Amino acid sequence: MSKMRFFALQELANRRPIDVEAPSNKLSDYYGIHVFNRQKMQEYLPKEALRAIDDAIETGTPIDRGMADLIANGMKSWAKTLNVTHYTHWFQPLTDSTAEKHDGFIELADNGREAIERFSGKLLIQQEPDASSFPNGGIRNTFEARGYTAWDVSSPAFVVDATLCIPTIFISYTGEALDYKTPLLKALAAVDKAATEVCQLFDKNITRVYANLGWEQEYFLVDGALFNARPDLCLTGRTLMGHSSAKDQQLDDHYFGSIPPRVTAFMKELDLECHKLGIPVKTRHNEVAPNQFELAPIFEDVNLANDHNQLVMDLMKRIAQKHHFHVLLHEKPFKGVNGSGKHNNWSLCTNTGINLFAPGKTPKGNMLFITFIVNVLMMVYKNQDLLRASIVSAGNSHRLGANEAPPAILSIFLGRHLSHMLDVLGAEDSANEEKKALKLGIGRIPEILLDNTDRNRTSPFAFTGNRFEFRAVGSSANCAGAMIAINAAMAHQLNAFKAQVDALIANGTGRDEAIFQVLKELINASKNIRFEGDGYSEEWKQEAARRGLTNINHVPEALMKYNDPQSREVLLGEGIFNENELNSRIEVELEKFTKKIQIESRVLGDLAINHIVPTAVTYQNRLLENLRGLKEIFTPEEYEVMSADRKDLVKEISRRVTAIKVLVKEMTEARKTANHLGTQEEKAFSYDQHVSPYLEKIRDHIDHLEMEVDDEIWPLPKYRELLFAK
Secondary structure (H helix, E strand, O other): OHHHHHHHHHHHHOOOOOOOOOOOOOHHHOOOOOEOOHHHHHHHOOHHHHHHHHHHHHHOOOOOHHHHHHHHHHHHHHHHOOOOOEEEEEEOEOOOOOEOOEEEOEEEOOOOOOEEEOOOHHHHHEEOOEOOOOOOOOOOOOOOOEEEEEEOOOOOOEEEOOEEEEEEEEEEOOOOEOEOHHHHHHHHHHHHHHHHHHHOOOOOOOOOEEEEEEEEEEEEEEEHHHHHOOHHHHHHOOOOOOOOOOOOOOOOOOOOOOOOHHHHHHHHHHHHHHHHOOOOEEEEEEOOOOOEEEEEEOOEEHHHHHHHHHHHHHHHHHHHHHOOEEEEOOOOOOOOOOOOEEEEEEEEEEOOOOEOOOOOOOHHHHHHHHHHHHHHHHHHHHOHHHHHHOOOOOOHHHHOOOOOOOOOOOOEEOOHHHHHHHHHHHHOOOOOHHHHHHHHOHHHHHHHHHOOOOOOOOOOEEEOOOOEEEOOOEOOOOHHHHHHHHHHHHHHHHHHHHHHHHHHHHOOOOHHHHHHHHHHHHHHHOHHHEOOOOOOOHHHHHHHHHHOOOOOOOHHHHHHHHHOHHHHHHHOOOOOOOHHHHHHHHHHHHHHHHHHHHHHHHHHHHHHHHHHHHHHHHHHHHHHHHHHHHHHHOOHHHHHHHHHHHHHHHHHHHHHHHHHHHHHHHHHHHHHHHHOOOOHHHHHHHHHHHHHHHHHHHHHHHHHHHHHOOHHHOOOOOHHHHHHOO
16 A cells, blocks of 8 residues: 555656647637537527527426427527537435436337437426435435436536536425435525515615626646545545645745646636636636635526535536546545635625615615625524524535534624614604704715725635625535525525515505614614634633534534424425425434544545554564664663653554554444434434544544555555645
């Protein structure tokens, strides 16, 4: 194994950047060429088919079979220009990746002897992939294999590797959701309806509200040879052992630094392929940790942005291999340096072009802005446990609370000027709108916020001028998890706000006064969720507890909050899930957590016993041989002086080897006990409480041995190699 490490380092020394050429110097020449977008539809579809797609997107009007045949034929004709041979329904099951089953366009003619190419509307709209082997949380039995994928008209088809990919939802035979997209679309519809009704209190011209998302994808790159020499990275996505490098990120010299040439070539090809697929990636840079980077696009509709992020993660993995890299999307692949997140920048915009989280140009526009800001505050305050449940995972649990990742305590950063304005509004007793406007300086909000909305790197949910940044989302996560929770909770809160306002109006209160009264109540009720300080400090933990904010650090406990009354009121009340679907989600997430800890435990046990212990014993035998040689040469008095350090090292190695063996055995027994428990909840809690702690205990002994054993025989690439080898 140690030879593999040095072969990998030798292979790495000969790496060179791969040349990447764009098809044109003009981005517009190839942007979206692999997407069946509006331009392609106008070219390949008759007007009535295009109108049917528009009606389906805007009003949910079903597309009939005849029209579907026209659309499918046009889509196939376009795809054939790109030498496409197969099609697939591309969907997002409850795993850490997307899924696809490729079918050829080939069919046999009526005579059964000639091959023809055909793609019908029926095949476009619906397929029946095997649903038995995907996570389902008990919705399906293994022998009940049938599931359906159904075309998501709002997300355009695209081509990857000579395959036409059609974004779809994935449901069971009984119609229950088995994916991320189905509940996401429901949450987006719910927030559209609720936000539109609130907007119409201010402007009757607003008839639609769209949720937008801008994700920031952080990731690590590791050379492929070094990656293959680390079984823990290969099997779990993170290093289960490894002593920190003498130099890591202390100097902050990697952040925004010059991008290494091999990485630049990878990024160039990634940008190129993203642009061909109509993914508007814009920003790329070095992140804080060594060999850590970030990619970010322009904002898009949440559903499309989420599809694009899933596609990007797949592209990254495949393109990285061409450049002899491996992408690490785990939230904490390396201990002691920054983990990787996927900040979700979320906003709501109207069909009239208003960003509801951006200050307006008039007092009336700014009251609309304040209305939505205050409702976000109340939404997060009431649903902090739901939002946390939407982002927790085995990987993210290692990241949250350190090295620029937000803490597990949910809070909102607004900036002191906006926060002060809300305090004034909450304390104001006057019922006169004009006096309020004058006192608040509502007309001056854009100027006030222009230079005074700073960022708080420790805030999980930060207002950044025209959007909210949910920083707690993990780098490997499907954005839909967080977006379902946020948009569903926002819809629920806006519905409650509208009901309060309507009730006051029905009792004779004027509309404007009713809005002010409810806003004042919400400002004061949600005040505890606002925090401008250091989210990492011990003082904040104590203060948060006094405020009644929850601080849940254990994944199973956090996941069970999906079943709390407030979460159920949101998810079931807004029609995002039914009872079976909600229970299945909890089961799936608990099982996913359990299996990831189980895999890490098995991998660490194997590496510890079969790689680390034999290496340590080999080195110990060398020391013993050396001690025997010293004894033969020197006098007893000289030997005692000269051998003392080696004797201590032999004892130290023996102590740690023995401890590792004992701990691995205990961990194995704890795993067996957990495996025999009845429910998924019991297993998850047992793995969290009784198996997971052994990972750190065993690692501590191995990391010490790494610093004591001869580097020449240490079997695994070290942190200094994984993080700094270019």
